[in-house]
Amino acid sequence: MTRxxxxxxxxxxxDLIEFAQAHETQLGAYDLIATGTTGKRLIEATDLEIERKESGPLGGDLMIGSEVAAGKLDGIVFLRDPLRAQPHEPDISALLRICDVHDTALATNLASATFLIEGLAD
Ligand SMILES: O=C(CO)COP(=O)(O)O
Structure with a gap:
């Protein structure tokens, strides 16, 4: 199953909540995972079932990165804040890097997220 x-x-x-609501039917057909707070907010705002990992600053990005390394993920939508520094920047860089290592589809803004989700549907 697509993950x-x-x-x-x-x-x-x-923005991610709005995106998930707009694509809820399609996303509902997939295995979904999320970092802790993102997952909590999405579950509150949609009917999607989502497996929640740790919060990003507590290792959630790395947990998702480990799934990429294991070849378990088909795509990642990661809406980063380009205007504020994050305390766990090394973890974020590690996730982006491992996506490139494994050629895993990664969208870091809404425009590319739309392409990614449309591509998964094909
Ligand atoms: O920090 C994050 C990604 O780097 C996201 O973590 P949360 O979903 O727990 O806020």
Missing amino acids: VALIAHDEKKP
């Missing part, structure tokens, strides 16, 4: 990770930094969580 997708959803992640957003705090300033971008409203």
Whole structure:
């Protein structure tokens, strides 16, 4: 089954929620995982079932990265906040890097997230 990770930094969580609501039917057909707070907010705002990992600053990005390394994920939507530094920047860089190592589809803004989700549907 297609497995997708959803992640957003705090300033971008409203955008990700709106995106998930707009694509709820399609996302509902997938195995979904998310970092802790992102998952909590998405579950509150949609009817999607989502497996929650740790919060990003507590290792959630790395947990999702380990799934990428294990070849378990088909795509990641990761709406980063480009305007604020994050305390766990090394973990974020590690996740982006491992996606490139394994050629795993990664969207870091809404425009590319739309392409990713449309691509998964094909
Ligand atoms: O910090 C994050 C990604 O780097 C996201 O973590 P939360 O979903 O727990 O806010």
